[in-house]
Amino acid sequence: MAAKDRDRFSTATRIKLIGEQTAARVYRSQTRRQARRSRLTGRAAFLALVVCSLVVALAYPMRQYVSQRGEIADQERQAAEAAERVEELRDEKARLQDPAYVRRLAREHLHYVMPGETGFTVNDPDAERARRTDQGAADRPWYSDLWDGVDHADARR
Numbered sequence: 001m002a003a004k005d006r007d008r009f010s011t012a013t014r015i016k017l018i019g020e021q022t023a024a025r026v027y028r029s030q031t032r033r034q035a036r037r038s039r040l041t042g043r044a045a046f047l048a049l050v051v052c053s054l055v056v057a058l059a060y061p062m063r064q065y066v067s068q069r070g071e072i073a074d075q076e077r078q079a080a081e082a083a084e085r086v087e088e089l090r091d092e093k094a095r096l097q098d099p100a101y102v103r104r105l106a107r108e109h110l111h112y113v114m115p116g117e118t119g120f121t122v123n124d125p126d127a128e129r130a131r132r133t134d135q136g137a138a139d140r141p142w143y144s145d146l147w148d149g150v151d152h153a154d155a156r157r
Helices: 002-008 011-096 099-110 125-139 142-156
Strands: none
Touching: 011 099
16 A cells, blocks of 8 residues: 555656646646637527617618708708898889989889980990900891791702
8 A cells, every 4th residue: 555655646647637727727627718719609699680670670761861951951052042032122112212223223124324424335446346356146136037047948859
């Protein structure tokens, strides 16, 4: 028995025993870690699935929301422009109620003169030539264009 006890307490036996115990602890630790890792992976997969489902479910409504906000902004801009135009037209209407303003417009645009006044039209030949070359057919009266169209149609026949 003394040889057994001696063998049991020898350094080589102790080192061997410690190595086996350490290997067993490492194995158990790895097994626990793998078990924990597999549970974490399953949870992570489920969480990823839930997040992806939410993204897919909310993608279309969010796109619609963003596009509708853009349309609303565009409609608000158009409404502001229309309100501004209405205000301009109201101002113009108020000005047209003034007889002096109407007389001034008639003098400027229609070349009217007041009774007792003499109207003059000054023609500058150089300016008239330059205007004809710049405008071309736009300077001609409408009936000339109409008659030219009839002549061209007759010539095609």
